[in-house]
Amino acid sequence: MTPMIDVVFQLIIFFMCTLKISEPEGDFEISMPLGAPNAAADSDAQLPPFKVRLRAGADGRLAELTFNGTNLGSGESAFAKLNSEVLRAVNALGAIGKEQQEKQEVEIDSDYNLNYRYIINAIGACSGRMQNGVTVRYISKIKFAPIRQQQ
Amino acid sequence: MIDVVFQLIAFFMLINNFEQAEADERVVLPRDQLAAPPLVHRQHSFLLNFGYLRDQKGVIIDPKPYFFFGDERAELASVRARLRQESQYYKTTGTDLAEITVEIRADAEVPAGLVQELIQMCQEEGIAFQRFALKATQKATEY
Numbered sequence: 001m002t003p004m005i006d007v008v009f010q011l012i013i014f015f016m017c018t019l020k021i022s023e024p025e026g027d028f029e030i031s032m033p034l035g036a037p038n039a040a041a042d043s044d045a046q047l048p049p050f051k052v053r054l055r056a057g058a059d060g061r062l063a064e065l066t067f068n069g070t071n072l073g074s075g076e077s078a079f080a081k082l083n084s085e086v087l088r089a090v091n092a093l094g095a096i097g098k099e100q101q102e103k104q105e106v107e108i109d110s111d112y113n114l115n116y117r118y119i120i121n122a123i124g125a126c127s128g129r130m131q132n133g134v135t136v137r138y139i140s141k142i143k144f145a146p147i148r149q150q151q
Numbered sequence: 152m153i154d155v156v157f158q159l160i161a162f163f164m165l166i167n168n169f170e171q172a173e174a175d176e177r178v179v180l181p182r183d184q185l186a187a188p189p190l191v192h193r194q195h196s197f198l199l200n201f202g203y204l205r206d207q208k209g210v211i212i213d214p215k216p217y218f219f220f221g222d223e224r225a226e227l228a229s230v231r232a233r234l235r236q237e238s239q240y241y242k243t244t245g246t247d248l249a250e251i252t253v254e255i256r257a258d259a260e261v262p263a264g265l266v267q268e269l270i271q272m273c274q275e276e277g278i279a280f281q282r283f284a285l286k287a288t289q290k291a292t293e294y
Contacts, residue, residue, distance in 0.1 A: 028284065120186075127185055147268060
């Protein structure tokens with residue numbers, strides 16, 4: 001009887017040690033419909049997409065963030081500014097119609113060597129914000145511009 | 152007491168099974184506030200882990216990022232064959248390729264261009280995936 005209990009305890013300890021608690025991971029969906037690199041005709045939205053340009057420094061860090069031509073700088077505050085600029089632009093679209101708001105796309109154009117984290121931050125900043133634990137969506141359609149080859 | 156112990160074993164055995172070997176620990180995901188798990192569980196998806204080899208302290212050892220498939224690793228160019236296999240598999244089982252989401256778990260320091268090239272590769276003729284999800288975590292991983 002006792003040897004069996006010993007074995008059973010060994011098993012428990014084994015499973016307790018191999019247990020791994022992983023954090024919940026979220027994701028951002030991007031829309032890249034097939035066969036449409038020049039998607040002017042394919043795009044649902046009547047207006048051109050919002051353009052987010054991310055320029056990288058030599059080490060892959062963000063050097064400059066531009067939204068529809070407006071320079072928002074670099075660093076943490078750049079994404080906060082991007083978030084408010086996108087909100088402003090989306091609200092302005094509201095004047096045209098709710099449908100247009102929903103169909104609006106954002107195109108992300110980044111340098112090849114930019115660290116991937118800035119892409120995620122940009123997508124996050126364009127997608128919406130957290131308000132009291134609830135996600136408020138600005139844009140749901142995000143796509144990438146054609147790849148800029150490494151210099 | 153033995154009964155309680157058996158219950159505990161059964162519990163830990165079951166919990167262990169749900170750990171996806173797929174979510175490779177070596178990949179340090181970027182962090183974003185808005186990264187929430189999808190509300191509706193995706194029916195068809197497959198996962199790609201793309202990251203760097205790091206030492207115990209989290210410092211990058213090899214400057215080239217790799218795709219991790221369990222014990223194997225592959226570079227971007229060699230992944231094409233695997234993608235084609237996955238695509239073939241879905242075609243033979245009759246699943247519409249437009250319904251499949253490619254979930255990309257890429258390390259925060261991977262060059263953005265490589266991820267874009269990966270997405271482009273997934274859209275090539277013969278592979279033809281259309282939906283992509285870029286993974287991120289809400290909390291930072293600490294080393």
